[in-house]
Amino acid sequence: MNRIHETQAIVLRKVPYSESSLIISCLTPDYGRLDLMVKGARRMQKKKYPEFDIFNELQVFFVESLSGNIHNINSSELVNSGINIANNPQNFKKALSIVKFILNNTHFNMRTSRLYLALRKMIADMSINIVFNEWELFIKLTYLSEEGFLPKFDNDEKFAKFADFLTKLNAYCEDKNVEKPQLTENYIEKLIKWVDNICISHSIFA
Numbered sequence: 001m002n003r004i005h006e007t008q009a010i011v012l013r014k015v016p017y018s019e020s021s022l023i024i025s026c027l028t029p030d031y032g033r034l035d036l037m038v039k040g041a042r043r044m045q046k047k048k049y050p051e052f053d054i055f056n057e058l059q060v061f062f063v064e065s066l067s068g069n070i071h072n073i074n075s076s077e078l079v080n081s082g083i084n085i086a087n088n089p090q091n092f093k094k095a096l097s098i099v100k101f102i103l104n105n106t107h108f109n110m111r112t113s114r115l116y117l118a119l120r121k122m123i124a125d126m127s128i129n130i131v132f133n134e135w136e137l138f139i140k141l142t143y144l145s146e147e148g149f150l151p152k153f154d155n156d157e158k159f160a161k162f163a164d165f166l167t168k169l170n171a172y173c174e175d176k177n178v179e180k181p182q183l184t185e186n187y188i189e190k191l192i193k194w195v196d197n198i199c200i201s202h203s204i205f206a
Contacts, residue, residue, distance in 0.1 A: 002063045004074050007031055009060045010082075010119055012099045014052055023070060024052050026060070027102055027119055032110035036062055036073040055082025055095065055123050069108060080120075084127040091126040098122065098139050104205035111146055117173040118142040124176070134188060138169060140195050149202055 009026035012033075017023045022038040038052060051058055057080040063072045085092050102119065106112060122135050144150050145166060168181035183191070199206065 002066070004061050004063055005031070006059070006061050007034070008079065008116070009034055009036075009058045009076075010116065010123070011052060011054050011056050011058065012103055013054065022052060024073075025103060026058070027106065027112060027116055028060075029113040029116040032108055032112045033103070033106035034060075034062070034108060035070045036060065037070050038073050051076055051078035053081075053083060054099070055085050055127075056080065057082070057120060057123075080124075082123045082127055085123065088126070088129050091129065094135065095122070095126055098136055101136075101139065101206060102143075105143065114146045114170060114173070115139070115142050118169075121173040121176075134183065137188065137192055137195060138173075140199065141166065141169065141191070142173070144195065144198060144204075149198055149204070 007028045007030040009028045011024055011026050013025040015023045015025075017037065020039070024036050024038060026034045026036065028034050056078060058076045059079050060076045061074040063074055065071045085095055098119075102115070106115075118139055122139065125135075141150075165181050165183065168178075171178045172180050196206075198204075
């Protein structure tokens with residue numbers, strides 16, 4: 001009998017499957033991207049499965065598939081709701097763009113613990129109408145750093161400012177009481193161009 005795994009998960013997408021089921025794509029801190037089959041979900045009344053809405057954070061129990069990339073959900077519980085993002089069209093549009101980047105560049109069993117924290121922090125901010133135009137940059141930098149795509153700059157004084165910024169960004173994503181790292185508009189523009197070039201060089205999809 002296959003062992004049941006437990007993890008936190010943020011819903012990124014849900015797709016109807018057959019006449020009665022859903023496939024939900026999630027980001028997790030433990031298993032990377034997780035695609036889960038929710039059997040019979042479409043037959044239930046809406047009130048019985050609101051936890052599968054996009055941007056919600058769940059505690060999920062699932063059985064890993066031995067023959068494919070879609071795993072079977074055993075049970076789930078809503079931890080945090082991200083529904084309030086939809087109250088601000090600007091935030092909702094920006095969040096969907098960031099979700100597209102994550103879906104295009106993550107897979108099962110990859111390391112995404114820091115990316116998960118950054119996404120959870122972004123959703124928390126956007127749910128209370130805080131708009132930081134840098135969030136797409138923050139998410140991409142977190143992804144590139146965690147996956148080892150950024151150059152090593154720990155001992156290079158030229159990159160001391162950037163290294164300090166990454167440290168503060170990680171702290172901001174981990175702790176709700178830490179202030180957002182402050183960047184000048186000129187520095188943000190330079191970082192965006194630099195990050196986009198790194199993505200292109202590594203065939204990372206926008």
